Amino acid sequence: MPEARCQQLIGQIKLNGKKGDNMGLPTTDGRKLWLDESQLHANNFLTTMLDVEKKRTLSKAERNLKQMSASFLYLYEKAVEIGLLDEEDDLVTFFNETIH
Numbered sequence: 001m002p003e004a005r006c007q008q009l010i011g012q013i014k015l016n017g018k019k020g021d022n023m024g025l026p027t028t029d030g031r032k033l034w035l036d037e038s039q040l041h042a043n044n045f046l047t048t049m050l051d052v053e054k055k056r057t058l059s060k061a062e063r064n065l066k067q068m069s070a071s072f073l074y075l076y077e078k079a080v081e082i083g084l085l086d087e088e089d090d091l092v093t094f095f096n097e098t099i100h
Contacts, residue, residue, distance in 0.1 A: 032085055039076050042069040 049058065049066040058066065079085055 035076060035085070039073060042072045042076075045069045046073065 046066060046069040049062060049069070052058065052062070053066075
């Protein structure tokens with residue numbers, strides 16, 4: 001594995017150094033996992049709505065949800081661009097996920 005890729009993975013995964021807490025298993029920011037999964041769902045939903053829209057007129061609820069999905073994807077990309085998810089805060093420790 002190239003050294004740059006190893007460094008990238010090390011940067012993404014933080015080892016939990018607390019004794020007796022998760023037995024030193026790697027953890028990652030749960031917010032990032034949650035938002036990445038939400039991004040995937042929003043993208044899939046938006047793609048589906050764009051396909052459906054070609055075949056028929058969307059209902060008002062569908063149009064609103066399509067707009068919300070697109071808005072989430074835009075705001076998530078902006079948050080990543082400015083490094084908002086890179087900042088540590090007290091909520092991070094609450095959302096940290098243990099990688100098994």
